[in-house]
Amino acid sequence: MINITTPLNKGTYKQPNIYGYYGNYGGAYIPEMLHRNVEELRTRYLEIMYDDAFQKEYKDLLRDYVGRPTPLYLAKRLSKLHNTNIYLKREDLNHTGAHKINNTVGQILLALKLGKKRIIAETGAGQHGVATATVCALKGIECVVYMGSKDIERQAPNVARMKMLGAKVVPATSGSQTLKDATNEAIRGWINDPLDTHYIIGSVVGPHPYPDMVARFQSIISEETRWQLKEKTGSELPTHVMACVGGGSNAAGMFYHYLDELSVQLVAVEAAGHGVNSGMSAATTQLGKPGILHGSKSLVMQTADGQVVEPHSISAGLDYPGVGPLHAHLYESGRGTFLSATDDESLKAAFELAQLEGIIPALESAHALAALHQMKFKTSDQVVICLSGRGDKDLATYMKVMEGNVM
Amino acid sequence: MNRLEELFTRKQSRILNVYCTAGYPQLDSTVKVMKTLQENGADLIELGMPYSDPLADGPVIQASGSKALENGMSIEVLFQQLKDFRKEIYVPVILMGYMNPVLQFGFEKFCQYCADAPIDGLILPDLPEYEYETEYGEIIQRYGLDFIFLVTPETSEERIRKLDSLSRGFLYAVSSSSITGSDQDFSAVETYLERLQKMKLKNPILVGFGIKDKHTFDMACSYANGAIIGSAYIKAIEDANDVETATKTFLDTILI
Numbered sequence: 001m002i003n004i005t006t007p008l009n010k011g012t013y014k015q016p017n018i019y020g021y022y023g024n025y026g027g028a029y030i031p032e033m034l035h036r037n038v039e040e041l042r043t044r045y046l047e048i049m050y051d052d053a054f055q056k057e058y059k060d061l062l063r064d065y066v067g068r069p070t071p072l073y074l075a076k077r078l079s080k081l082h083n084t085n086i087y088l089k090r091e092d093l094n095h096t097g098a099h100k101i102n103n104t105v106g107q108i109l110l111a112l113k114l115g116k117k118r119i120i121a122e123t124g125a126g127q128h129g130v131a132t133a134t135v136c137a138l139k140g141i142e143c144v145v146y147m148g149s150k151d152i153e154r155q156a157p158n159v160a161r162m163k164m165l166g167a168k169v170v171p172a173t174s175g176s177q178t179l180k181d182a183t184n185e186a187i188r189g190w191i192n193d194p195l196d197t198h199y200i201i202g203s204v205v206g207p208h209p210y211p212d213m214v215a216r217f218q219s220i221i222s223e224e225t226r227w228q229l230k231e232k233t234g235s236e237l238p239t240h241v242m243a244c245v246g247g248g249s250n251a252a253g254m255f256y257h258y259l260d261e262l263s264v265q266l267v268a269v270e271a272a273g274h275g276v277n278s279g280m281s282a283a284t285t286q287l288g289k290p291g292i293l294h295g296s297k298s299l300v301m302q303t304a305d306g307q308v309v310e311p312h313s314i315s316a317g318l319d320y321p322g323v324g325p326l327h328a329h330l331y332e333s334g335r336g337t338f339l340s341a342t343d344d345e346s347l348k349a350a351f352e353l354a355q356l357e358g359i360i361p362a363l364e365s366a367h368a369l370a371a372l373h374q375m376k377f378k379t380s381d382q383v384v385i386c387l388s389g390r391g392d393k394d395l396a397t398y399m400k401v402m403e404g405n406v407m
Numbered sequence: 408m409n410r411l412e413e414l415f416t417r418k419q420s421r422i423l424n425v426y427c428t429a430g431y432p433q434l435d436s437t438v439k440v441m442k443t444l445q446e447n448g449a450d451l452i453e454l455g456m457p458y459s460d461p462l463a464d465g466p467v468i469q470a471s472g473s474k475a476l477e478n479g480m481s482i483e484v485l486f487q488q489l490k491d492f493r494k495e496i497y498v499p500v501i502l503m504g505y506m507n508p509v510l511q512f513g514f515e516k517f518c519q520y521c522a523d524a525p526i527d528g529l530i531l532p533d534l535p536e537y538e539y540e541t542e543y544g545e546i547i548q549r550y551g552l553d554f555i556f557l558v559t560p561e562t563s564e565e566r567i568r569k570l571d572s573l574s575r576g577f578l579y580a581v582s583s584s585s586i587t588g589s590d591q592d593f594s595a596v597e598t599y600l601e602r603l604q605k606m607k608l609k610n611p612i613l614v615g616f617g618i619k620d621k622h623t624f625d626m627a628c629s630y631a632n633g634a635i636i637g638s639a640y641i642k643a644i645e646d647a648n649d650v651e652t653a654t655k656t657f658l659d660t661i662l663i
């Protein structure tokens with residue numbers, strides 16, 4: 001059992017204080033209409049999550065249904081290219097093709113424990129929507145997924161998957177019609193139907209306790225990495241762990257069990273879009289200022305007047321103007337190294353991995369791979385990259401690249 | 408005695424609070440709309456500051472906010488428009504908005520500008536009571552502004568009492584756990600309003616969300632001190648050529 005009553009401190013990287021703060025970021029900036037639901041979650045999530053029976057059911061599903069542990073794979077040809085040792089944590093091999101399901105399996109079990117009868121979710125690339133629709137089908141629960149109408153167009157295969165799984169996909173037509181607006185609609189949907197509905201947020205964003213809860217469900221990534229790396233190298237500790245950051249859930253999972261290991265460099269890679277200063281970017285820590293979005297205080301891309309701006313990334317899963325409060329804290333405190341990769345660099349990295357290792361990555365994950373070129377490694381370094389998802393959903397984009405002979 | 412106190416001392420029932428969006432329908436119509444509301448029976452005005460991500464607003468108010476932002480509205484511009492507005496507007500005015508633009512403007516500077524205008528109170532739905540108590544409440548009070556908390560049918564009695572004790576001006580009773588402008592069954596609302604009425608709270612109660620016509624206004628007023636009309640009013644002026652006539656026609660149907 002872990003310590004449930006955190007003191008009123010500034011929180012640690014691994015655990016925010018009881019009001020949900022990691023340093024200066026976090027909290028629960030929610031309208032009163034959501035108070036009851038969020039308070040119920042806040043007071044119960046740890047007690048439910050760390051109940052032995054819950055843990056057993058969660059771990060059993062991860063093994064038998066999701067297919068965990070995912071392999072930790074030494075990518076030899078990629079390592080040779082960078083003259084170091086690069087391991088891929090193969091979240092792309094999870095059922096439904098990304099890390100997102102680690103969280104949805106956990107949250108659906110939690111929703112059932114809370115007696116909820118209906119699930120809502122937001123989705124960007126559609127991976128979280130598919131992962132949510134999947135666990136709802138598994139448990140026979142009604143599922144509604146909010147998705148920006150622009151994303152519905154560019155992620156058609158995932159929309160079809162959600163529908164086949166029995167979920168209702170509701171287009172978010174407000175604002176930029178992407179992930180930010182889908183999240184607004186999901187929150188409004190929750191306000192409208194608060195009693196029987198649980199909102200499964202797909203990243204380490206939202207009001208406390210979501211960032212902490214999602215980080216804990218995703219922490220299975222680094223939990224496995226530690227023993228897998230030990231088997232392979234004799235040490236649980238790599239020199240670097242790297243992950244792409246949209247809201248930051250695969251990065252939070254990849255970093256989690258290394259947060260307090262100061263010898264391990266934590267490298268977060270954001271989407272630079274056309275370039276950080278191009279006006280078409282989603283590199284939140286570079287471009288954002290402290291603000292409040294979707295219920296927590298964090299770094300937010302916004303105008304001088306405090307209007308949230310529409311970000312740009314070729315990858316729908318990274319096309320978000322905010323970042324989880326844990327990451328804002330990692331950035332501000334200097335514990336994390338924040339890099340960014342452009343659309344073009346990421347496309348190039350996707351083809352590089354495909355042709356060096358026979359693995360087609362998701363465009364999101366390709367951002368983490370692209371950042372390898374910005375790093376200076378020693379030959380003795382042990383680098384673990386979270387390969388957060390597979391590229392099937394991005395084939396249309398990859399096909400355009402091949403037709404245009406861009407590569 | 409501030410304007411809100413003065414209003415609630417003078418009048419305890421059928422208080423009509425109308426919501427309008429700053430910079431809507433035109434950028435510089437803000438004061439004109441408030442004046443028309445005042446002339447046609449509004450006792451109190453809730454002036455919305457538009458935001459790109461208004462989580463607690465329904466589609467009608469969202470659309471008015473987007474339009475206002477397109478028109479060029481911002482907090483900076485709003486305070487310019489409010490420079491001499493007290494020459495014309497004597498009813499209490501409270502600003503409603505979201506925390507992010509206010510934080511960017513500077514929270515204390517915002518309160519100071521409100522006090523100078525002068526604005527009478529604030530509704531910031533995403534400023535929770537914990538943050539209010541530890542950080543922002545002190546600043547709001549220092550500038551003599553009233554802060555209005557919301558309660559909903561899901562709010563426990565204990566919490567209602569707490570929010571009532573923190574609230575100044577009035578307490579905003581959200582008529583259902585639902586977004587502004589949505590339709591609903593009013594009988595459940597009556598049970599809830601009756602419960603609030605029996606609690607004998609310190610603040611006057613105004614009911615908001617879903618108040619859209621004479622029937623719902625009268626219903627709310629039979630349990631509370633008054634009600635707030637938002638989406639229905641915005642809808643009434645949405646396509647109007649002449650906002651003044653549309654406002655008069657709309658408020659007449661409520662107040663007859």
Ligand SMILES: Cc1ncc(COP(=O)(O)O)c(C=O)c1O
Binds near residue numbers: 098127389390
């Ligand atoms: C494969 C993949 N990786 C990464 C992300 C980004 O999300 P997060 O930063 O929460 O891991 C997404 C989001 O859709 C995704 O599908």
